[in-house]
Amino acid sequence: MTTTSEPQQLQLTAGDQMVRPSSSLGMLARPRGDTGWRSWLFTVDHKRIGILYGAAALIFLVVGGVEALLIRLQLAAPGGRVLSEDAYNQVFTMHGVTMVFLVIMPLAAAFSNFLLPLQIGARDVAFPRLNAFSFWCFLFGGIFLNTSWMLGGAPDGGWFGYAPNSGLVFSPSHGMDFYALGLQITGIASLVSAINLIVTVLNMRTKGMSLWRMPVLSWMLLIVQFLLLFAIPVITVALFLLMFDRLFGANFFNVAAGADPLLWQHLFWIFGHPEVYILILPAFGIMSEVIPTFSRKPLFGYPFMVFSGIAIGFMGWGVWAHHMFTSGVGPISVAAFSLSTMFIAVPTGVKILNWLATMWGGRLQFTTAMLFSIGAVAMFTIGGLSGVTHAIAPADTQQTDTFYIVAHFHYVIFGGSLLGMLSGFYFWWPKAFGYKLNERWGKASFWVLMLGFNLTFGPMHILGLQGMSRRIQSYSADAGFSFWNAMATVGAFVTAIGFLIFIMNIYRSRKAYRSGLLKPVGPDPWDARALEWMTASPVPEHNFDREIVVSRQDEFWHRKWEIKDDGKVVRRARAEDVAHDGSAKGIHLPSPSYWPIILALGLPLLAYGLIFNIWISIIGGLVVLGAIYGWVLESPDDPEAHDHEEHHSDAVSGNGSGPADVHLPAVADSGADPAAKAL
């Protein structure tokens, strides 16, 4: 976008009212309003969608957490009687599915939706309505999966759903149908969101924001979207095959007809291993934002961080068979995948060393966000090291299917991803809501979580090496597993208390803020570095008042601070003076829409119909068709402007670096002379 030659970019001059288009189809008034439940249900604002993702993920975290506690209660003592074998299968399957697909992935989506457009200086994502659709699709898919509890039993074949074990013969309940169809729906959400965000990052960076000036978080999220783009279709095929087998009697996994069980394993893990990096890379990005901020230093080795992220993205496609060392893939495959798995530890190690080097010599501030990030680095390192032991195939054949594996992936996913995300919560909470979470409660929750987490999963290393199998609902008293299992159960409840403190913190801080006890924060409470801090907190609907012109990495920081020739850093301007105050008026924004949520609502109906009664499918199909029809006929924005009408998407072809209808004011903020704006 140039600042001079495109008059239509400046839709309205400052001082006008915020424009709200009036209707969509004529017969159906367009949703409007900035407050109330409608403003959330029909929103297309990337920040609100990000918050919705975060809230939904936290609710699913509670669901998955309760399932985890049930598992630990069952295993607390030998011969547990809390859950039957069948119920245990369902609970551990749903725990895994919930935590992977309904907690960590949407948490990453929350951060990418909220932060990506802000970090690249954009007004919104490229396709705002598709963005809303992604969220509702994920939410309804998640609810659909969880309704299986009440409709004949939850999935019971593990989150990996190995066929033929997940076929009709061994899993006759509807559970695995819910699994196949529910993950298909959340897969659509991820795929649409991935395409949307890649287009956003590639096409909507503000002036001067080259790829090599993007914050590391933006980079990691971009890499994750590419991983999703290519991994989701593979699991889609696997789930289709499973569904066709179960519902229509196909023979893909019918061993009696000659099928090979390895087919599922290959398809699943070709998706499943990139999925591991889909879970961890967003947390890596968050840590790369938090650690420099609280070390008062720039990130050490920015290009190394980015390149190692890219390397992980590529190499993540070449290690999947290390999940299958004991499945008989043959010695050459085992050797090759063993090597590639060891190699992928290198870029990961580079990242860890870079975080340490960032902290080295820094003036560390141990805020809650920083503590969580440091904790995540430490815990992920432990998990990474046990991961390297899996890469050694002979060792892995001993570890496979034992609690050692459970310990490993909880250290990386809980200790790495989830702690990283929690760090992000504390870090960006003021940006999203305008007030900080309580630091004392935050630190309490951190230490309780660390204690509980290590008490739960540390002993599982020992249990696993002693030979305790995972996915078995009971063990005998003379197996020697009793003590550490009891410890792990205690740890699980301590962890639960840690999360409870976190949720209490949200509740209390919010209450304090509402009653005026907690002061609203300024735009930049942490003296941070990336562009999202360069606007008011909470972020106004239009993000930035003016287009920002970027001339280097950490543009915002450099506008606040100046480095003298002797290395001294002196303040150039106050954050309040550099940051936009969000007062711009009359900025044209994409309008809310009914269709994303209606379209998403049709998909679970389609899925229920396939399981129970084809008539429900027909209703769902009609809802989907009607919603697509409405979507296409509804202009993404102003109904008067016919050039915004779009056939199958909601962006205008070719012009405007904003979303279809998002226009930045022509006044650019190059920050060339911040002192002029300072006092």
Place this chain on the structure above:
Amino acid sequence: MTETDTALADPAPEVAQEQAPQGHAEEAVAVQEVGGTTTGISHNKLMMWLFLGSECLLFGALISTYMFAKSRLPEGEIGPLDVFDIPFTSVSSFVLLMSSLTMVLALSAMNRGNERGFRIWITATSLLGGTFVAGQVYEFTVFYNHGLGYTTNIFGSAFYTLTGFHGVHVSIGIVMLMSLLMMNLRGSLGPDRAERVELIGLYWHFVDIVWILIFTIIYLFPQ
């Protein structure tokens, strides 16, 4: 408040305009906004390319599944050699490939502002695509009458799933082509929005290319 800032030397802001850190100065040149977006490619076109990239993996997984399944078909069961009719499928493949040609002609006509030509060629593309799908339906019927049902054996399941997925893609393509035609007849699609035709064209060519792969791998090497 001071800070030790070693990794990033901070030049005066005026100088910094052209100076990207860490030796990526050439990147500063790369960020030129051609055509309004950072890359110069429209949002919609980028979306279509990304979607097609994703589709590559979808068909890649389906074709791999087919190869895997076919190789494990037990002796004596009805297999590819028993049912394939290469001359017939060659003709329908030719029909589909010709539809790519008419698609190009439709786009070219639209770009030149020849809306009548566009309507003719887009109709031709839809008809050729429809002929292909009809041929597929006919082929499926013949195979079924030969005793190859969807659940008959592992080859049947894999064959119908792969070609069925492709057939659904062609059908969706036809719906989109017809939508373009309707939009043009209603007056909402003119040469100023030829890019939409181009986007649907990209999809259409992709589906054709996938068929070339399927025809070669599945039909021409049935062993």
